[in-house]
Amino acid sequence: MAHGIAAQGLEIPIYIWYDSYPTHSGEGYEGRVSRVSPDSPYGLASLNLTNIRESDQGWYECKVVFLNRSPNQHKNGTWFHLDVHGGAVIMVPPTNQTKLEGEKVQFSCEAKALPGNVTVKWYREGVYVKEVAALETRVTIRRDGSLIVNPVSADDSGQYMCEVTNGIGDPQSASAFLNVEYPAKVTFTPTVQYLPFRLAGVVQCYIKANPPLQYVTWTKDKRLLEPYQTKDIVIMNNGSLLFTRVNQNHQGRYTCTPYNAQGTQGSSGPMEVLVRKPPVFTVEPDSLYQRKVGETVEMHCDAQEAEGTQKPNIQWQRRDGSPLQRNRVRANGGNITIEGLRRTDFGFYQCVASNEVATIVTATQLVVEGTQPHAPYNVTANATEFAVTLSWLPGYSGGPDYKQEYTIW
Structure with missing residues (x-):
């Protein structure tokens, strides 16, 4: 007969075997306890316990009882202690949280293990939090395994994962998402932006917001701009200002102020908006150039701004994106010369003219004869x-x- 000691100190039989009688298994041990096989190197009364549980830990006594004899006053059993070891298990996992920028956030990660020497590590987007430079001075891992970030910043949003282990089995992990909300803010203010005369153009307002952007107000020359009452001007979903047909009256000094459910962090700096005319071609290449292998071809192109005051940037490129062979290609203004033509020079070429407000393209085809x-x-x-x-x-x-x-x- 084998029994264990309950919390009250009572002996509770877990397995009873009498020769020629059915065996008995105690409550909770059914199907998990049996005698060892006769050919086992252990004693015939040794016990085999399977599917070990945490509750199985404790003292066990093997006791021999003879039914035809008076019970002994003295104990005749042998005592054993069972230590149950198991890997760490997360009992209280972290949960998703939403915080305002500047507040404190705490993620729980309560684990249980046998033995209880649990190590807890926290990761943000797969990187150990102690190695994230932006978190280094604001993060704390407490003895109970919880993670504290104080104060949270907008860039702290993301997935946080706790990993627990006591060296037995594979580490266990659980994740939660941190959503940091903050008032809408302008992240970048270009001092100058350009609009193309008589074309559509956009004045950008570079915004970051969580929760999402709700609306943006604009000023022009220190006066509130009402785009819904102004012809040819529309506020886009991202807050930028769309001019459907630019004219000289659109030139001026602009500011934008974004808002979301948390409010705003203020206006942008002043942006000088200048109206420029797009470039136009004054010389275009022929539609087709035909040359033989080894010959030279010169293709002509030139452009200027409509009023002729400034020279746009002019470049040549292959339409398929392959690079020009610089050792055989010479550029002079808008003209391009290719020497020692080869089969690989066959194809379409583009002359690209651009200024601050627009890019225009014209194309030509080069045919190299006498090739495969x-x-x-x-x-x-x-x-x-x-x-x-x-x-x-x-x-x-x-x-x-x-x-x-x-x-x-």
Whole structure:
């Protein structure tokens, strides 16, 4: 017979075995307790306990009783103590929280383990909080495992995860999200912004807000601007000011003030808005240039602002994004010269003219003759039950009189 000692000090049998009688398992031990097999190296009365629980920890006595003898006055049992070890388990996990900027937040992470030497670590977005420079002076991990951030800032929003372990089994973890709210604020104020004359343009108000932005007020030359009563001006969802058709009267000094449910942190600095005319091409390249391999091609392009007061920036680029071969390419103003033409120079080129308010593009094609044929494109396949039909568009043949032949394999 084996029994344990309950909290009141009473002996509670957990397993009773009498030869030729059915065995008895105590409450809570059904299906988990049995004698060892006869060929076990342990004694025949040894006990096998499975599916160990925390409540199984304690003292156990193996006691032999003879039914045909008077009970002994002295104890004849052997005592054993069972220590139950188990990995850490989170009993009180952290929960999602919303705080105002400047307040204190505390996340719980209460864990239980056997033995109880639990180590708790906290991570923000996967990075250990002690290694997050922005949190270093504001974060505390308490002895009970909870995390305190005091005071919270707008950039502290994110996922926080606690990880617990006592060295047994895999670490356990639980996560919660911190949402930090703050009044809407302007994050950046450009001193000068430009609008394109007679085109659509935008004056940006760079805003950060949580909860989301509700509305923005604007001033022009220190007077409140009422865009809903002003033709050609609309406040966009992000708070910026859209001018559907810019004129000279839109030039001036502007400020913006954003608001959300928490209010505002103030207005932007003054932004000088200047109206500029977009560039126009005065010289455009030919629509097509045809040259032979090894020859040189010069393509012309020039632009100016509409009133001719300033020169826009002019650059050449390949339409497919591949780089120009600088060792064979020379630029002179808006003109470009490519020497020693090769098969790879074949393609479309763009002349790009830009100023502060607009970018304009014109394109030309360069055909390099006397080369191998170019690969076909727009290749498609149409399959039926018994056949496949292939179709494509031919690439450049390599010369005006060259005939292309195709091999399919």
